[in-house]
Amino acid sequence: MRAWAARAVLPLALVAGVALALVPAGAARGGRNLTGFERRGGTTWTTLAEERDYLRSLVAEPDTGRPTWEAARITLTRVGTSARGRPLDLVTLTGARTVADPIRVLFVCGQHGDEPAGREACLKLVRDLAADRSPAGRRLLERVTVMVLPTPNPDGLVAGTRASADGVDLNRDHLAVSTPEARALRRVLRELRPHIVHDLHDFDTPAGVYDTPTLFLWPRNLNVAPELRGLAVELARDRIGPALRAAGWGSGVYGQDRTDRQVAGDADERLLRNAAGIDHAVAVLVEVQSEPASPLERTDAGLLGRRRVAAHMVAARSTLRMAAERGDAIAQAVRVSRERAERGGVQVHFDGADNAPVGRVEPARAPCAYRLTPGEYARARAALTAHGIVVGADLRVETAQPAGVVVALLLDARARFAVAEAEPADCAGGRA
Incomplete structure (x- = not known):
């Protein structure tokens, strides 16, 4: 693909933040762009090579003669590299602007390399948003800038491990930021200042701990501004949870087992949902069960994989809906939290x-x-x-x-x- 000069939608001062491409989206129409996961019916996950080709395929060169579609533009930006030198790319979708300062939503799609369903949902989300020509889709991207970090732990993904190549759990590294992967994400948080951070995970727990195949949680750390915590609770408990239940999946609070005993989901400031909240964002965690949830899923790997991805998609759409509908309140809460800290x-x-x-x-x-x-x-x-x-x-x-x-x-x-x-x-x- 020929490189060409791009106009930055957001001011980027990232160390490696050279925009690779910024063009009208549209290549995904007609089903021409599918992830490896989709092509194989959900039986195996999209590889890194397939992800690279897929994201590039969503970006059309300006001299191809394709009609310009003004509803969405995709920016692909290198924000860092992993310990093994693999790229960490940020995908940004923007639309025609009707508000001066749109709400910025960041999806972090797989800090743990052995939890790939959220990543697949994010790859699909990018394409579906870019290809959505409906009035509702246009209005969403007029009000909301969508930022997606599809593979924050590429070394772990390739190895099939929870930790990074350095042996570090990235979701325990958002305070010391000792890894290149955590530093890249911290740079995005610091320089692009998302209003909402949505963290996608899968869970695999012993039988009997949870009764539901989907879970959610807000920041529990007490250093998060009350205004931000209240909005995070609204997002998790009052929007994502009901949306998942309406789609047919039970949903509950992450970290509380069937007896309401606290077994996870604490206030550790190294966790992304807590760290992002302390950093003046509305943060939410979504977890989807990785084990089969039915006898059919035990015999059909594709059905299991598709259910996991679909649940993450429902939660992500709920977050975007709240961003569009509650943008003024979210922006005000972020501003109040930041100004209080500056004093x-x-x-x-x-x-x-x-x-x-x-x-x-x-x-x-x-x-x-x-x-x-x-x-x-x-x-x-x-x-x-x-x-x-x-x-x-x-x-x-x-x-x-x-x-x-x-x-x-x-x-x-x-x-x-x-x-x-x-x-x-x-x-x-x-x-x-």
Whole structure:
């Protein structure tokens, strides 16, 4: 494919953020573009090579003579590479603009390499949105920018492993951001600032833990602004859950077994749904059961695979619908959360969850700043940089900045997953 100059839809300052293509979508019409998963009836997953060809096939060159369709444009952007050098590409869909600042929705489609159904749903979602000529489809992309990271863990996907090639669970790396994959995703969050982050997973649990084949959850971390948590609960419990049930699948809260005992889904700030919420986004987790849910699925791998992908599609569509319908409220909540952080002096919760608020450490007002020694700065530098945290020339780190809570979670001795231990700095007016 011949490279050509592209107009950026969103301001990108990504390290490797060279737009590969930006053109009117339309190649998917008529069923010409199918994923490997679709061509094989859902019996096996789309390979990385097939994904590359599929995404490129959705991008038509400007001199092919195909009619221009103004409803959607697709941008394919390299945002990083994996530990093994495999590309990490971000797909962005935009439409004709009727609002000044559209709601940005980011789908993260498979942090765990052995959970591929969400990735397949995302690949299908990109094509279906691009090919949708209906008035409703046009209106959606007028109000919402859709960003898709289809394969955030390509090394794990190829190996069939949960972890990355470095042996790291990426969904436990959104605070320290020690892996190239987590750093690439952090760059997207920091620079493109999605209003909604939708995290897709599959689950495989012992029999009897859950009664339903689909699960959802919002951020439980208490550092997430109440306005954002409320909207995340609305999205998960009041929209995604009912939509899945209406489609014929039972749905429930992730992490609560059939006796309501908490077995997963805690407030760990390293998890994407919590980290994205702390980073001023409405975040949601969706999990789809990977084991057969019926006798037919036990004998038909294609039926099993198609059900898993279809459930993720229903949840993703619910997220997009809420983005279009509740955009003003979402944008306002994100703005309030960010402005509050920039003022500083927020309360930091080092433990606890929204369903278990009493933790081992009482919440405390964040100090105005932390002071790092050269040695501690060396340990924390990579994480601070990845989060876009400003560090003064004297190694003083102010907490009155958008990632102020993250400063405390990275540097305070009371934090569970601190990467360094810094001392609260002396401040004018007597507040530490």
